[in-house]
Amino acid sequence: MRLPSWLAQHLAALRALLVLTVLTGLLYPLLLVAAGRLPGLSDKSDGSLLSVGGRTVGSSLIGQSFADADGNADPRYFQSRPSAAGDGYDPTATSASNLGPESVVDTLSEDPDDAAPSLLTQVCARSVAVGKLEGVDGSRPYCTTDGVGAVLAVFHRDGFTGPITRVVSVNQTGTPFVATYEGVTVEPATIGEDYQALGGVITPIRGSVTRSVVPADAVTASASGLDPHISPAYAQLQVPRIARERGLTQDAVRTMVRKHTDGRALGFLGEPAVNVLELNLALDEGR
Incomplete structure (x- = not known):
C-alpha cells in the first residue's frame, strides 16, 4: 500500500x-x-585556568587588575592594560568604549555621574597616572600637564576664516593650559556650553612633547576589554619599580619578563606580548 x-x-x-x-x-x-x-x-578546553595552592586565581586568557585594598595599583605587581569591560575585565560585559580618535571634547558637569571624559582626556589621565607610578614623565602630545585633553575652540570672525575673535579651553573650567592663542586670551569653559555648535573650530594643541615614554597599550583599552597581555615595552617600563619593591635586581626581573613573553603567532603574525598574570605568579613563586 x-x-x-x-x-x-x-x-x-x-x-x-x-x-x-x-x-x-x-x-x-x-x-x-x-x-x-x-x-x-x-x-x-577548561578555560586555561591558573591555580596557586589549589585555588584558582584567574585565566591566562583574561586580564585582571592588580590593586591593593584601596583600589590603587599594587606596586609589587606588573600592571595590566586598561579595561572598558564593565568595571574592568568583566567577561559578562566584554566591550570597548566605542570612543574614536575624534573624541577630544569632554562632557563637563558638576554632577560626576553626568560628566563624561573624552577618549583623549582618558588617555591623558592614564598617562599621568602611569608616569607617577613608574617615576617617569607621563606627558604626551595633545595633553595638559594635569592630564586633560589640550583642546581649544577657536572662533573666527567669518566662521572658519578671518581674524580670531575668541578662544576657549573646552576641557577646563579652571585656569586654561595656555594663557593666549595667537594673541587672543584663552577663556575657561562654561559647563553646559557646546562651543562647536556655537561656531568654534575644535583645535587640539600638540604642545612641546613629541613622543611619550609611556607606551600606547598602557593608556588604551583593548577592543574586548579582556586582553591579558601587555607589550614588552610596557613591561620594561615597570621593571625598575618591580625590582625595587621586591628587592630584586633589574636583570633578574627582565629575565622573568623574557620567559613570559609570547612571540608572534606562526612566527610572523601580530607582535610579541607579555602575559601579565603568568608573570606576576612567577614573581610570587620566585621563578
Whole structure:
C-alpha cells in the first residue's frame, strides 16, 4: 500500500530530524568533548585556568587588575592594560568604549555621574597616572600637564576664516593650559556650553612633547576589554619599580619578563606580548 504523498514527506522530514539530531546534537558535541580531553588541549578546553595552592586565581586568557585594598595599583605587581569591560575585565560585559580618535571634547558637569571624559582626556589621565607610578614623565602630545585633553575652540570672525575673535579651553573650567592663542586670551569653559555648535573650530594643541615614554597599550583599552597581555615595552617600563619593591635586581626581573613573553603567532603574525598574570605568579613563586 502506497502512503499518501503528504504523509511520506512528513515521515522523511522526521527521519532527517532524528538523524541530524543524533549527528549534530549528540555525536558532534561528544567528539569535541573527547578532543578537549587530549593531552595538551585539556587545560585550554577548561578555560586555561591558573591555580596557586589549589585555588584558582584567574585565566591566562583574561586580564585582571592588580590593586591593593584601596583600589590603587599594587606596586609589587606588573600592571595590566586598561579595561572598558564593565568595571574592568568583566567577561559578562566584554566591550570597548566605542570612543574614536575624534573624541577630544569632554562632557563637563558638576554632577560626576553626568560628566563624561573624552577618549583623549582618558588617555591623558592614564598617562599621568602611569608616569607617577613608574617615576617617569607621563606627558604626551595633545595633553595638559594635569592630564586633560589640550583642546581649544577657536572662533573666527567669518566662521572658519578671518581674524580670531575668541578662544576657549573646552576641557577646563579652571585656569586654561595656555594663557593666549595667537594673541587672543584663552577663556575657561562654561559647563553646559557646546562651543562647536556655537561656531568654534575644535583645535587640539600638540604642545612641546613629541613622543611619550609611556607606551600606547598602557593608556588604551583593548577592543574586548579582556586582553591579558601587555607589550614588552610596557613591561620594561615597570621593571625598575618591580625590582625595587621586591628587592630584586633589574636583570633578574627582565629575565622573568623574557620567559613570559609570547612571540608572534606562526612566527610572523601580530607582535610579541607579555602575559601579565603568568608573570606576576612567577614573581610570587620566585621563578
